[in-house]
Amino acid sequence: MPGLIVIGSQWGDEGKGKVVDVFSSQSDYVVRYQGGANAGHTLIVDGKKTVLHLVPSGVLHPNTKCIISTGVVLDIETIVEEIKALKVNGLLQDSKQLLISDTATVLLRYHRELDQAREKKAEHEKIGTTGKGIGPAYEDRASRKAILFGDLFDPSTLREKLVKSLDEKNYLLEHMYGKKPVDVDELIKEIAVYTEELKPYRCKNTSYKIHQALKADKKILFEGAQGTLLDLLHGTYPYVTSSSTIAGSACIGSGIGPNQIQKVVGITKAYTTRVGSGPFPTELDDEVGNHMGTVGKEFGATTGRKRRCGWLDLVALKYAIRINGITNLALMKIDVLSGLENIKLCTSYELNGEITTVYPSTPGDLAKAKPIYKEVKGWSEDISEAKALQDLPAEARSLVSLIGSELGTPIDVVSVGPGRKQTIWVKPLF
Numbered sequence: 242m243p244g245l246i247v248i249g250s251q252w253g254d255e256g257k258g259k260v261v262d263v264f265s266s267q268s269d270y271v272v273r274y275q276g277g278a279n280a281g282h283t284l285i286v287d288g289k290k291t292v293l294h295l296v297p298s299g300v301l302h303p304n305t306k307c308i309i310s311t312g313v314v315l316d317i318e319t320i321v322e323e324i325k326a327l328k329v330n331g332l333l334q335d336s337k338q339l340l341i342s343d344t345a346t347v348l349l350r351y352h353r354e355l356d357q358a359r360e361k362k363a364e365h366e367k368i369g370t371t372g373k374g375i376g377p378a379y380e381d382r383a384s385r386k387a388i389l390f391g392d393l394f395d396p397s398t399l400r401e402k403l404v405k406s407l408d409e410k411n412y413l414l415e416h417m418y419g420k421k422p423v424d425v426d427e428l429i430k431e432i433a434v435y436t437e438e439l440k441p442y443r444c445k446n447t448s449y450k451i452h453q454a455l456k457a458d459k460k461i462l463f464e465g466a467q468g469t470l471l472d473l474l475h476g477t478y479p480y481v482t483s484s485s486t487i488a489g490s491a492c493i494g495s496g497i498g499p500n501q502i503q504k505v506v507g508i509t510k511a512y513t514t515r516v517g518s519g520p521f522p523t524e525l526d527d528e529v530g531n532h533m534g535t536v537g538k539e540f541g542a543t544t545g546r547k548r549r550c551g552w553l554d555l556v557a558l559k560y561a562i563r564i565n566g567i568t569n570l571a572l573m574k575i576d577v578l579s580g581l582e583n584i585k586l587c588t589s590y591e592l593n594g595e596i597t598t599v600y601p602s603t604p605g606d607l608a609k610a611k612p613i614y615k616e617v618k619g620w621s622e623d624i625s626e627a628k629a630l631q632d633l634p635a636e637a638r639s640l641v642s643l644i645g646s647e648l649g650t651p652i653d654v655v656s657v658g659p660g661r662k663q664t665i666w667v668k669p670l671f
C-alpha cells in the first residue's frame with residue numbers, strides 16, 4: 242500500500258505545495274485528483290519561487306512522474322501557460338513526466354466568464370470564488386455535458402458537444418448576464434492551439450497507470466487541492482468549492498480503491514487562514530491578525546487576495562482528522578508565530594449556551610460558535626534556521642507537543658520557513 246494522501250486540513254493554502262515538493266524526493270508519482278486552477282501551490286527552492294495551479298507539485302523532481310487524473314477540471318489555457326513557464330525554467334524537459342487523463346473535465350473560457358458574472362451579480366451574497374470557472378465546469382460534469390480531455394482530439398465529437406453545451410451557456414451569458422455569446426467556430430480555433438500543445442501529455446487511462454504503479458510498489462503521493470473546510474459536502478456550505486476536497490476524493494478522482502492508501506497526511510498551518518466569504522470562528526481583526534498576515538505573507542497564490550487570519554482551531558482540526566482519516570500531521574509556518582507574546586489555541590466552542598468540542602454540522606451553528614481558548618507563552622527567537630526539534634526554543638517545542646497531544650495525532654513534519662530545506666523531519670515519510 243504505497244499510496245499517501247496529502248490533504249489540506251483547514252481552508253486551503255496550508256502549505257500543501259511545499260510539502261508535496263519535499264515529499265517528492267522520495268516518491269515515484271504525484272497525482273492531482275480534484276479541483277482545478279483555483280489551487281495555487283507555492284514551491285520555494287534555493288530562493289526561487291514556482292507557483293503551480295494544475296501541474297502536480299512533484300514536477301521540480303525530474304524523476305517524479307506527474308499525473309492529472311479524471312477528477313480534475315482542466316483549464317487548458319492555464320495549463321499550457323504553466324507548462325511553458327516550467328520549460329523555460331529548464332523543468333519538464335521530458336514530456337513523459339506529465340500525464341493528463343483523457344477523462345478529465347475540460348474547463349474553457351466560458352466557464353470562467355460564467356463564474357465571474359455570477360459572482361458580480363450576487364452582490365452581497367458572493368461566495369468569493371477565485372473566478373476560475375470551477376463551479377460551472379463541475380456543473381457540466383454533473384449534468385453530463387462536460388467536454389472531456391480526450392474529446393479535444395476528436396474534432397467531430399468536440400464540435401457536437403460544444404454546440405450542445407453552448408446552446409445553454411450562451412443563453413445565460415447573453416440574457417442573464419448581458420455578456421457576449423461565445424462563437425463556436427472561434428472557440429474551436431482557439432482550442433486547437435491548446436490541443437496541439439497538450440498532445441504529448443495525453444494518457445488514455447490514468448486510473449490503470451496508477452493501479453499498475455501501485456502494484457509495482459511505486460511510491461505515490463496524492464496531492465489534494467483546497468482544504469477540508471472547503472469540501473462541497475462536508476465544508477462550510479455554501480461557502481465552499483465545487484469539488485470534494487477530503488481524502489476520500491483521492492480514490493474517487495483517480496480511480497483507485499481506499500485499501501491502496503497507507504497514510505493520510507494532514508497539512509496544517511500553526512494558525513488559520515481563509516480566502517473568500519463564510520464563517521471563521523477564530524478570525525482576528527487586530528494586531529495579531531495583522532502580524533500573521535504580514536509575517537506569513539498571507540496573500541492568495543492564485544488571486545492575490547488578502548487572506549483572513551486567525552488562531553489555530555483545534556475543534557475544526559479534530560473534525561478534519563475525523564472526516565479525512567488523517568494519520569499524521571505536517572505543522573506549517575510556526576516561524577510566523579515568532580514574536581507573539583502569547584499564542585492561543587481554540588480548544589472548544591460555546592454554542593447555544595453549551596460548551597462543545599464537536600464541529601457544528603450546519604453553517605448557521607458555525608456562525609454562532611464562540612471560540613474558547615487555551616493560552617500558552619510565545620517566543621521571540623527567529624526559528625527559520627532550525628534543523629531539528631531540539632533547535633527550537635522551549636516554548637515552540639511545547640506548542641508543537643501540545644498541538645500533537647490535543648489532536649491525538651503524530652506530527653511528522655514541522656515547517657519553519659517556505660524553503661525546501663526549512664523542514665524538520667520528526668519521523669521518516671515511508
Ligand code: GDP
Nearest residue numbers: 254255256257258281282283574656657658659
Ligand atoms: P498551498 O495552497 O497549500 O500549497 O499553500 P500556498 O502555496 O497557497 O500558501 C502557503 C504559503 O506559505 C506559500 O507562500 C508558501 O511559500 C509559504 N510557506 C509554506 N510553508 C511555510 C513555512 O513553514 N513558513 C513560512 N513562513 N512560509 C511557508
Ligand code: IMO
Nearest residue numbers: 253254279280281369370371466467482516517
Ligand atoms: P489551494 O489548493 C484557498 C476558495 C475560494 C472561495 C471558495 C470557492 O491553493 O489551497 P472556487 O473558485 O473554488 O469556486 O472558490 O474556495 N478556494 C481556495 N481557498 N486555497 C485554495 O486552493 C482555494 N481554492 C478555492 O477563495 O472561498
Ligand code: MG
Nearest residue numbers: 254281282542
Ligand atoms: Mg494555495
